[in-house]
Amino acid sequence: MIIVTRPHITDAELDAIREAVERAGLQTHLSRGEHRTIVGCIGDERMLAEVGLATLAGVESVIPVLKPYRQVAREFRADPTIVVVGEGAGAAIGGNELAVIAGPCSVEGREMLFSAAASVRAAGATLLRGGAYKPRSSPYAFRGLGEEALALLAEVRAETGLPIVTEVMDTRQVDVVAEHADMLQIGARNMQNFALLSAVGDVRRPVLLKRGLSGTIEELLLAAEYILARGNDQVVLCERGIRTFETATRNTLDVGAIPVLKRETHLPVIVDPSHAGGKSWLVAPLSFAAIAAGADGLMIEVHPTPSTARSDAEQSLTPDEFTNVMTRLRAFAAAAGRTMAPPNVLHVNTPPDAVGAGAS
Numbered sequence: 001m002i003i004v005t006r007p008h009i010t011d012a013e014l015d016a017i018r019e020a021v022e023r024a025g026l027q028t029h030l031s032r033g034e035h036r037t038i039v040g041c042i043g044d045e046r047m048l049a050e051v052g053l054a055t056l057a058g059v060e061s062v063i064p065v066l067k068p069y070r071q072v073a074r075e076f077r078a079d080p081t082i083v084v085v086g087e088g089a090g091a092a093i094g095g096n097e098l099a100v101i102a103g104p105c106s107v108e109g110r111e112m113l114f115s116a117a118a119s120v121r122a123a124g125a126t127l128l129r130g131g132a133y134k135p136r137s138s139p140y141a142f143r144g145l146g147e148e149a150l151a152l153l154a155e156v157r158a159e160t161g162l163p164i165v166t167e168v169m170d171t172r173q174v175d176v177v178a179e180h181a182d183m184l185q186i187g188a189r190n191m192q193n194f195a196l197l198s199a200v201g202d203v204r205r206p207v208l209l210k211r212g213l214s215g216t217i218e219e220l221l222l223a224a225e226y227i228l229a230r231g232n233d234q235v236v237l238c239e240r241g242i243r244t245f246e247t248a249t250r251n252t253l254d255v256g257a258i259p260v261l262k263r264e265t266h267l268p269v270i271v272d273p274s275h276a277g278g279k280s281w282l283v284a285p286l287s288f289a290a291i292a293a294g295a296d297g298l299m300i301e302v303h304p305t306p307s308t309a310r311s312d313a314e315q316s317l318t319p320d321e322f323t324n325v326m327t328r329l330r331a332f333a334a335a336a337g338r339t340m341a342p343p344n345v346l347h348v349n350t351p352p353d354a355v356g357a358g359a360s
């Protein structure tokens with residue numbers, strides 16, 4: 001922490017600042033300039049969080065030098081985190097192979113879910129998405145089939161082997177969602193629902209944390225810190241576009257956030273081009289941009305018949321469109337030094353450190 005003082009600070013004011021810092025257990029170092037004195041604080045600056053330095057007489061500004069997050073910071077872990085989703089070998093997110101989560105916005109029934117699952121699996125998706133509880137702007141819109149959808153998701157996993165990703169919107173749903181799903185999604189609107197973040201931090205299921213509509217990168221990392229602080233370090237971050245002045249796209253995909261997050265944290269980072277663009281024709285270019293910028297994977301909405309979709313119809317891809325995106329994505333993956341699961345086979349990732357671990 002660096003404290004910049006006002007010009008003409010008195011000795012008594014300077015002493016009071018030093019005493020406040022030293023009472024919190026840190027040391028001070030003065031650097032006297034012609035007009036101002038800078039007070040360097042040496043030690044754990046988190047101890048100063050509640051000291052209220054900015055309110056002391058003679059203080060002009062207080063500049064932190066440490067990041068406010070700890071466990072999500074890249075320095076906290078030597079290697080990037082690989083999150084393994086699902087039973088057995090599971091599907092890895094954060095390894096060299098790109099993870100692709102695909103499926104409908106909402107689970108609308110058995111037939112459409114099984115059809116979507118079969119088609120995304122055939123195209124090389126590694127995980128299946130499908131909302132059971134839907135956050136909708138209007139209370140009169142379709143809000144998901146709830147537990148009925150969770151049961152269908154568990155059924156389709158048994159059929160296809162694809163691990164299931166689904167949203168949990170409320171602390172009261174955490175247990176039932178964790179019972180059925182392999183990965184718990186925290187939606188954009190809940191990025192700062194701190195009770196929910198703590199609740200998913202208490203369960204032993206990987207979490208997909210989406211960036212809030214107006215969440216800064218630092219706020220996203222602090223939201224993830226809530227989950228890690230409770231002992232769950234299996235967290236994947238998702239850039240899904242933020243709200244800006246632009247209205248031509250549903251949200252503005254913040255491509256720059258991808259390399260920034262990859263630099264700041266060891267957690268995997270994926271991109272949701274569907275909610276970012278809001279239009280099916282934008283999904284391919286935004287997917288390619290995401291992988292070129294270093295994303296570890298994608299989450300894409302796919303519906304057997306988008307025109308009948310009960311939510312996010314405009315941005316949902318048909319199975320053929322999804323297959324086409326996956327085919328074209330290979331060249332971008334290769335250019336970024338990444339691999340992709342082959343199409344048409346039930347492929348299960350094995351993270352490098354798990355190879356041979358179970359051999360007996």
Ligand code: PEP
Pocket residue numbers: 105131135186187188189210240272275
């Ligand atoms: C979703 O994934 O269907 C969803 C509602 O996403 P977001 O929270 O990013 O809007």
Ligand code: MN
Pocket residue numbers: 105106275301311312
């Ligand atoms: Mn959606």
